[in-house]
Amino acid sequence: MLLPTGLTTPYLLVDLDVLDANVAAMAALADRLGLQLRPHAKTHKCLPVAARQLAAGACGLTVATIAEAEVFAAICDDLFIAYPLWVDEARGRRLQAVAERVRRLAVGLDSAEAARALARHLGPGLDVLVEVDSGHRRSGVVPGEAGRVAAAAARAGLSVRGVFTFPGHAYSPGAMAPAAVGEAVAISRAVDALRAAGLAVEVRSGGSTPSAAATVPEALTELRPGVYVFGDSQQLELGTADLDGIALVAVGTVVSRYADRVILDAGSKVLGADRAPWATGFGTVPAAPRARVIGLSEHHANVHWPDPPALGAQVAVVPNHVCAAVNLADELVVARGGAVVDRWRVAARGANT
Amino acid sequence: MLLPTGLTTPYLLVDLDVLDANVAAMAALADRLGLQLRPHAKTHKCLPVAARQLAAGACGLTVATIAEAEVFAAICDDLFIAYPLWVDEARGRRLQAVAERVRRLAVGLDSAEAARALARHLGPGLDVLVEVDSGHRRSGVVPGEAGRVAAAAARAGLSVRGVFTFPGHAYSPGAMAPAAVGEAVAISRAVDALRAAGLAVEVRSGGSTPSAAATVPEALTELRPGVYVFGDSQQLELGTADLDGIALVAVGTVVSRYADRVILDAGSKVLGADRAPWATGFGTVPAAPRARVIGLSEHHANVHWPDPPALGAQVAVVPNHVCAAVNLADELVVARGGAVVDRWRVAARGANT
Secondary structure, three states, rough: OOOOOOOOOEEEEEEHOOOOOOOOHHHHHHHHHHHHHHOEEEOOHHHHHHHHHHHHHOOEEOOOOOOHHHHOOOOOOOOEEEEEOOOOOOHHHHHHHHHHOOOOOEEEEEOOOHHHHHHHHOOOOOOEEEEOOOOOOOOOHHHHHHHHHHHHHOOOOEEEEEEOOOHHHHOOOOHHHHHHHHHHHHHHHHHHHHHHHHOOEEEEEEOOOHHHHHHHHOOOEEEEEOHHHOOOHHHHHHHOOOOOOOOEEEEEEEEEEOOOEEEEOOHHHOOOOOOOOOOOOOOOOOOOOOOOOEEEOOOOEEOOOOOOOOOOOOOEEOOOOOOHOOOOOEEEEEEEEEEEEEEEEOOOOOEEE | OOOOOOOOOOOOEHHHHHHHHHHHEEEEEEEHHOOOOOEEEEOOOOOHHHHHHOOOOOEEEEOOOOHHHHHHHHOOOOOEEEEOOOOHHHHHHHHHHHHHHOEEEEEEOOOOOHHHHHHHHHOOOOEEEEEEEEOOOOOOEHHHHHHHHHHHHHHHHOEEEEEOOHHHHOOOOOOOOHHHHHHHHHHHHHHHHHHOOOOOOOEEOOOOOOHHHOOOHHOOEEOOOOOHOOOOOOHHHHOOOHHHHEEEEEEEEEEEOOOEEEEEOOOOHHHHHOOOOOOOOOEEOOOOOOOOOEEEEEOEEEEOOOOOOOOOEEEEEEEEOHHHHHOOOOEEEEEOOOEEEEEOOOOOOOOOO
């Protein structure tokens, strides 16, 4: 990626051509699989990126929080909060307000108690999807329990549209295809459980960036990947992106220099501190395949770099986990061929509630 | 810590009484050691916290970036940017503007090149401190090189006031006292190197929260701890804070519940993703010593918890690294005995440039 000159570091840089290619490629994959695409907006948190995804055919957007829904309702009329919300009076009021702004709003749940809390604070007819654990061992019920939870939701007056899962265990080397199979099996069993409870299943939602290409299409109706728009170092190390597909980097300046090591001024407050156990470092340096980000402090990236660049040089680093990096920034600098063409506000930065 | 009721999670909660006790305790320690205290404001990024530190006798503040200096110049007239800045024309203009607002401004450097860049873009007389590596292997020169760098800075027209180090290798179990000794040795050698170059040394600056109590006072003139105002799970696990000294927690809601596990809605976008190799998890749950935060996603804390609390319960989590958590929040909720008394804007959130 060509870097603009003269900008003050650290900052996040988006390559617009690569972003557009990534948006188009995932839309084409979903088409080939015969699935709808509902990208997760928590990755980019930017209205212009969401607009591009929708223009490329996305059926709507996925978000993680009510606060993100409040932001993206401005440009999208079909939102899914893919999270097992616990709704109290204040959250109920906010959800209701979002529901009135959009054509379709669905929320996740994974317990009968959450269904009753939701129904208590919202008018009838709200769309819900039951979350199923397909092997990630985070939230969601085991597939066989999905019928019981869905029936409780229907009894509470909610409109049960289907089931969803996040195959997050795909985030490990070699785990992508097995995770996609686990996703298909879990969703299919959950569908059986809902049907056994007398409920129709319209939506079967899954997907993640690393598992997307291995999706078992018969099992799903829609995909919810997020990271693919930018790519990140995790995807590089999983083999699900290559450097040409990286649309976002952090740009830092060499502030200290040693024989085989430099310090860049882009630390964990810019790159994020995520590091999976299998990651080889805290990011990737496209300009130097042998460079390794061996440590991050808040304002220092400690980079082992044989024959390092000069003091004052600007260097791009691909963050390990791009969702975390974007959520630390107020804006993204947008360039095409190294020329700045725009700045995008990270409108949903910090939208955690 | 008593939690207020009825607030929407996730949010960061400060216990004002504990905060005040922490501020007073570090001021008393510095007094006992006969050292000045220049707290690092990157931890709290809040003007009201800085004001309390100054009222308790701090000689000034430490910051990490020019952007933080721009924020804290509003209430503090003696600032030190403890970072090896690489100054170009834009940064030079901003530094000059800060210098004109305060009584005293010092910046760090660790190379002759950085000294010349600084002098090129700023008027003469700017105060600088040479950064020395005391064992953390991040930025800073080896002590014996400090004289050469200081002499280059003086030749460039900068006013060399002394030396500084960050004993960050104190962040490991059992490493606090050895790191403090390493700090003292490195600073003393660097002072010798400056004197050999014919330069006077007015400031010998060091300190970190974990190493503060083990400081060799003869070696230093000032301490720059940051984390102590709030404490965090790292300090708990290092044994340098106890639960009664924790002044900041993230509050989350139980959104999913299993036999021995819950999901809280405070994930890595609230707690931060920092995890040292020696940390037992991603945070500490004060209400349940046996609970362990075994995983963080962006909006999920995955907590192993025998006999877990009910769905909808609000639970406090002590972040691993409080500086990272604060930098993710727009405001801190401030309480005394569980009653909300204030909300503080995180004025320097994202102030990375």
